[in-house]
Amino acid sequence: MLHCLAVLSSPNTLSCPKLHETSNGTTVWTSYDKSSPLYNFNSQSELKQVQALLIKTGTPLSVLPLSRVASVCAFSSSFPHAQKIFHCVNKPEVTVWNGCLRSFAESSSPFDAILLFCQLRKYDVLPDSFTCSYVLKACVQLLDLLHGRNVHAYMEKLGFQSNLFLQNMIVHLYASCGKRGDAKLLFDKMHQRDVVTWNIMITQFAKRGDINAASQLFKQMPERSVRSWTAMVAGFVQCGKPKEAIELFMEMEGAGLRANQVTVVAVLAACADIGALDLGRRIHEYSNRSGYQRNVRICNTLIDMYIKCGCLEAARVVFENMDERTIVSWSAMIQGLAMHGQAMEALELFSKMVQTGTKPNGVTFIGLLHACSHMGLVEKGREFFMSMSRDYGIAPRIEHYGCMIDLLSRAGLLEEARQFIKNMPLRPNAVVWGALLGGCRVHNNIELAEEAIVHLNELDPHNDGYYVVLSNIYANAKKWENAAKVRKLMRDQGVKKTPGQSSITVAGLVHEFVACDESHPQVKEIYASWENLLQQLRLKGYVPNTSVVLLDIEEAEKEKILYHHSEKLALVFGIINTPPGETIRIMKNLRVCEDCHAAFKLISDVVNREIVVRDRNRFHCFKNGTCSCKDYW
DNA sequence: ATAGGGTTAG
Numbered sequence: 001m002l003h004c005l006a007v008l009s010s011p012n013t014l015s016c017p018k019l020h021e022t023s024n025g026t027t028v029w030t031s032y033d034k035s036s037p038l039y040n041f042n043s044q045s046e047l048k049q050v051q052a053l054l055i056k057t058g059t060p061l062s063v064l065p066l067s068r069v070a071s072v073c074a075f076s077s078s079f080p081h082a083q084k085i086f087h088c089v090n091k092p093e094v095t096v097w098n099g100c101l102r103s104f105a106e107s108s109s110p111f112d113a114i115l116l117f118c119q120l121r122k123y124d125v126l127p128d129s130f131t132c133s134y135v136l137k138a139c140v141q142l143l144d145l146l147h148g149r150n151v152h153a154y155m156e157k158l159g160f161q162s163n164l165f166l167q168n169m170i171v172h173l174y175a176s177c178g179k180r181g182d183a184k185l186l187f188d189k190m191h192q193r194d195v196v197t198w199n200i201m202i203t204q205f206a207k208r209g210d211i212n213a214a215s216q217l218f219k220q221m222p223e224r225s226v227r228s229w230t231a232m233v234a235g236f237v238q239c240g241k242p243k244e245a246i247e248l249f250m251e252m253e254g255a256g257l258r259a260n261q262v263t264v265v266a267v268l269a270a271c272a273d274i275g276a277l278d279l280g281r282r283i284h285e286y287s288n289r290s291g292y293q294r295n296v297r298i299c300n301t302l303i304d305m306y307i308k309c310g311c312l313e314a315a316r317v318v319f320e321n322m323d324e325r326t327i328v329s330w331s332a333m334i335q336g337l338a339m340h341g342q343a344m345e346a347l348e349l350f351s352k353m354v355q356t357g358t359k360p361n362g363v364t365f366i367g368l369l370h371a372c373s374h375m376g377l378v379e380k381g382r383e384f385f386m387s388m389s390r391d392y393g394i395a396p397r398i399e400h401y402g403c404m405i406d407l408l409s410r411a412g413l414l415e416e417a418r419q420f421i422k423n424m425p426l427r428p429n430a431v432v433w434g435a436l437l438g439g440c441r442v443h444n445n446i447e448l449a450e451e452a453i454v455h456l457n458e459l460d461p462h463n464d465g466y467y468v469v470l471s472n473i474y475a476n477a478k479k480w481e482n483a484a485k486v487r488k489l490m491r492d493q494g495v496k497k498t499p500g501q502s503s504i505t506v507a508g509l510v511h512e513f514v515a516c517d518e519s520h521p522q523v524k525e526i527y528a529s530w531e532n533l534l535q536q537l538r539l540k541g542y543v544p545n546t547s548v549v550l551l552d553i554e555e556a557e558k559e560k561i562l563y564h565h566s567e568k569l570a571l572v573f574g575i576i577n578t579p580p581g582e583t584i585r586i587m588k589n590l591r592v593c594e595d596c597h598a599a600f601k602l603i604s605d606v607v608n609r610e611i612v613v614r615d616r617n618r619f620h621c622f623k624n625g626t627c628s629c630k631d632y633w
Numbered sequence: 634a635t636a637g638g639g640t641t642a643g
Contacts, residue, residue, distance in 0.1 A: 098634095102634085129634080130634060132634095133634045133635070134634075136634095136635085137634085137635085140635095164635085165634055165635050166634090166635080167635090168635045168636075169634085169635050169636095171635095172635070172636070194635095195636090196635055196636050197635090197636085198636090199636045199637080200635080200636045201636095202636090203636060203637065204636090227636065227637065228636095230637060230638085231636075231637065234637065234638070260637090261637095261638075262637050262638045263637090263638090264638085265637090265638040265639065266637085266638065268638095268639090269638085269639075295638095296639085297638055297639050298638085298639085299639090300638095300639040300640070301638075301639050301640095302639095303639090303640085304639070304640065326639085326640095327640085328639055328640045329639090329640080330640090331640045331641080332639075332640040333640090334640090335640065335641075336640095361640090362641075363640050363641050364640085364641095365641095366640090366641045366642060367640080367641080369642075370641090370642065373642085397641090397642095398642085399641060399642045400642075401642085402642035402643070403642045403643095404642090405642085405643095406642065406643065430643090431642060431643055432642085432643090434642095434643050435642075435643055437643090438643065465643080591643090616643080617642085617643060
């Protein structure tokens with residue numbers, strides 16, 4: 001405002017459009033400088049001053065940026081005044097308002113578009129189909145079905161009911177507001193549909209968890225674009241079906257279609273979920289060849305993919321090479337370092353992030369607390385927990401409390417963890433009690449474990465993991481009757497123990513193993529190889545830790561079960577089938593067993609290999625006889 | 634003018 005006035009008081013310095021006489025005698029206006037303060041009025045009074053100046057200098061009002069005039073006057077008493085300006089510059093006023101509606105619809109407060117639309121009707125500005133499209137866009141942004149329905153009705157009154165663009169938007173509105181039935185009804189009634197109509201339906205059905213309906217539509221549609229395939233691939237990922245996502249992507253490639261940037265993100269997310277490093281690397285190369293290196297979302301997804309595939313270094317390279325990073329990039333990297341047990345690096349990265357002026361969000365703190373809890377940095381964790389609300393105004397959510405309980409109970413501060421739960425302002429959920437239970441296993445606290453299971457039995461009665469941990473605690477204390485009781489409780493409630501399953505990819509093929517697996521074609525070779533390896537381990541001092549076997553059976557039987565754990569089978573298979581020295585990567589659906597953990601450390605030394613195990617919640621990187629988790633897990 | 638993408642505790 002002050003700036004503007006200063007300029008107005010010295011008209012000579014204005015970069016105002018000038019009237020020039022050309023050689024053939026006609027007059028033209030030179031184009032104006034948009035950065036001039038003259039065109040950056042932000043209020044009615046500034047606009048009036050600008051107008052007064054234009055009139056004084058004989059400059060036509062048409063030099064005014066009309067959409068700006070519209071947005072300044074949109075909700076004020078100058079509304080009719082703005083219309084006058086539009087009239088005198090001989091522009092159809094609705095197009096000017098449309099421009100304004102559009103920028104409101106795409107702004108951070110799309111409701112302004114709806115308000116402006118109401119103003120227009122009050123002042124008898126006749127909307128056209130574009131007007132409707134921008135208001136509908138705002139309604140979709142806000143999931144505002146109420147106003148959307150009004151616009152829908154009004155549209156029909158204006159005779160736009162057969163406009164395909166608008167019909168598509170209406171279908172989108174209903175579907176995204178959770179009215180899938182209505183959307184489908186409208187969709188079925190449409191006389192003509194284009195590929196966008198189908199894509200909207202597929203995307204919305206998949207987003208709302210109805211992947212089967214989406215899949216049906218995908219099969220039915222007359223022609224599919226890359227966006228249709230992408231919608232399905234992304235849909236599978238969102239529904240927790242990464243394998244199906246990857247299968248479909250392969251089919252898409254087979255059909256000769258090229259993945260776009262969104263497809264790349266979706267496929268990479270699927271690779272991260274199932275740990276498909278080979279495909280992930282291939283997509284990375286494809287992405288680079290396609291010139292997507294500077295796409296921040298792709299880079300973020302690449303970081304996540306490499307982290308979840310156990311390649312922390314590759315993730316770091318992507319991160320380092322980004323010329324622009326968002327909070328997601330930093331948070332993903334911090335979380336990755338946490339998952340790999342590199343707590344100090346995670347904290348250092350956080351400091352660096354703060355130094356560059358990037359503000360952390362709630363997710364960043366989950367990564368930081370996660371890092372502290374995986375390395376037992378209790379004091380640091382407490383500090384972060386305090387700091388997030390005090391220094392950054394981020395209220396801790398249930399996830400943050402979960403991290404804190406995990407941090408305290410893992411570190412053996414079980415009573416403090418219990419008090420933390422008692423005093424927390426949010427209702428503790430299963431994860432919170434589960435974290436306490438996990439600590440009880442590490443520190444063999446039966447009493448607190450029993451307290452936790454009472455809550456867990458109520459909050460998440462069908463999750464087998466909690467009962468297994470409790471019976472583990474009993475078995476560890478040789479309380480076999482209690483362990484049996486837990487198993488009976490599981491039976492009575494119809495809860496089955498999820499079988500441990502490990503997988504390894506060799507030459508592009510995924511090999512899956514369960515405990516005592518006899519189904520693999522190389523089973524004899526694997527078992528023989530294990531016996532051989534076992535001899536070498538014994539020489540290194542390996543003693544089987546049979547306490548992890550929950551059954552009350554003979555020691556020899558326990559050892560046999562122990563030796564045929566799924567992760568051991570996968571590892572031996574990997575050693576046999578990959579060249580010496582190559583890193584072996586194994587994924588397990590549950591937490592790695594304690595005995596396997598001890599064995600893997602020794603094996604990494606005996607066979608001189610790096611072994612990376614992706615566990616249910618973190619990575620263990622075995623190398624030269626030690627693990628990256630430093631045995632704190 | 635209309636459809637789409639990333640990080641989250643155990």
